Amino acid sequence: MGTLRILSGMRPTGKLHLGHYTGALESWVEQQNQRNEAGERVYETCFLIADYHNLTTSLETGEIYTHTLDMLIDWLAAGVDPEKSPVFRQSQVKEHTELFLLFSMLITSSRLERNPTLKDQIRDLNMESLTYGHLGYPVLQAADILLYKGNVVPVGEDQLPHVEITREIARRFNNLYQHPILGEVFPEPAPKITKFSRLPGLDGKAKMSKSLGNTILLSDSPDEIAKKMRTAVTDTKKVRKNDPGHPEVCTVYSYHEKFAPQEQLSAIEADCRSGSLGCVDCKKMCAANIAAELSPLVEKRAYYETHMELVKSILLEGEAKARAIARATMQEVRTAMKLGEITC
Template sequence: MGQKRILSGMRPTGKLHLGHYTGALENWVARQDELDTGGKRVFETYFLIADYHSLTTSLETADIFDCTIDMVTDWLAAGVDPEKSPIFRQSRVKQHTELFLIYAMLITASRLERNPTLKDQVRDLNMEAISYGHLGYPVLQAADILLYKGNIVPVGEDQLPHVEITREIARRFNKQYQHPELGDVFEEPEPKITKFSRLAGLDGKMKMSKSLGNTIFLSDSPEEVQKKLRKAVTDTQKIRKNDPGRPEVCTVFSYHCKFSDPQRVEQIERDCRSGALGCVDCKKLCATAISEELAPILEKRSEYVTQPDMVKEILLTGENRARMVAEETMSQVREAMNIG
């Protein structure tokens, strides 16, 4: 079986937090570095800065470049290897919008309006009106994936409707236009259900979010981590140090489960339940465990922060590499369509 290709991406939101790390970056690096029994990479990985997608919910672009640099710096620090995986801005590879325009002709507005993920977004964001671009963002996602002939799409279950739209568009294009030599231009990508590890916010909310101010950033120093952990929500019934606790409802304990040694976690659970471990000391232990995890990321990040031109060069190189693949695909598209 040949090497499979995966495209993953994020909107340029600036510095990343632990939720991004556990929910995406760890998986990205694992897929990038996964080897088969012969020592060859299983996946060819591409990492997209989805700056056009960010316009679907906000038209503000004044800080988008700085946010991009901050985000990419965190990607690199967390282990994304630009030699293995091109990193590129969507807006710098114009073939994305070209393919998006073509795909937009192959799907109806009513089909997009039935997208359950879109309905959830409209509800969650209390949107009174939806733009044409927001309605069509699954079509742009389809262009993102298929432009690089993505075979595998790692998604949570809530994103499955988007993969199905991508498959429908690929199928419709192949039926309408056949390449004179290749036949079907696009392979229908397969969804790969991935359990994205969600990390609760410091305030106990379901997830970390910059807008809620409940995050620990990958760039936070050990002192900053300690300071933030002091305010983290624990078991509201454990008022005094010697009160027995309930680790299963404690945000800090959920962090221990992720960042502390398993044997340490077992000890912390026992001591919390018995009342031998107070919340203040538990938070100190947790802050230490998190900072130990972040230490190599911080060290690597500092190298890129002091050399901003290196990050820009990585983007330019990645964009050139992505553009070559994208143009090869679009040449096939144009030839199949007898257009352009």
């Protein structure tokens, strides 16, 4: 089997936080750099800035470009290599919308309404009404993936319904339309179940969210990290410094599990349980470990922030590469569908 193509993406919401880093960026960089025994890349990776997807939940667009650049800088600082992985905005590759339109003819509204992920979003966002664009979110996602002929889709289990919709659309298109030379135009992408490392927010809520103000940004300085860490919730039963703690229910310990050196982690757990490690010192240690891990990212980020023309050129070059792939795919689609043919 040759190199498999993966398309991954994020909505442009500005500077990223630790949840983005552990939940996505680390996996992206690992996939980008993974090699087989012959030294060949296992995956061809493409990274999408999903600005159209932003509109499914918010029509505010004034900050999208600024947020895009901030997010892209964090991607680059974390190790995304534009020479290996083109980075591009969804809105600048018009074929996304063309394929979305065609795919929307291949699926019923009732099928989309049964999507459990959609039901969860409506509940979580307390939405009173549903737009056509939000209902069709998985169809646009299918167009994103299949436009680049993605073979593999890394997802958590909660996103499996979206992958299944993509597979259904690919299958229906291939059954209806055949390319005279290629035969089937689209692969049926396989889900790659990934156990994303989720970090709770500083307030103990299930995930970090800038709207909740419970995040540590990848761009935060050591002092900012220490200040934020002082607000983190801990074991509510550990009232006094010498009280025995319960690491399994402590938000700060969940950060230790990710960022503390392994030999230090066992000592932190033992000292917490015995009561010899107080929460103030525990938080200081955790903040120092997080700052140490983020130090190379902060340094790279500072470089890109002073070389914004380079960042913009990386984006434009990635979009040129993406458009070339997208144009070729859409030509195959039009040929298979016999759209735009001129016959005598």
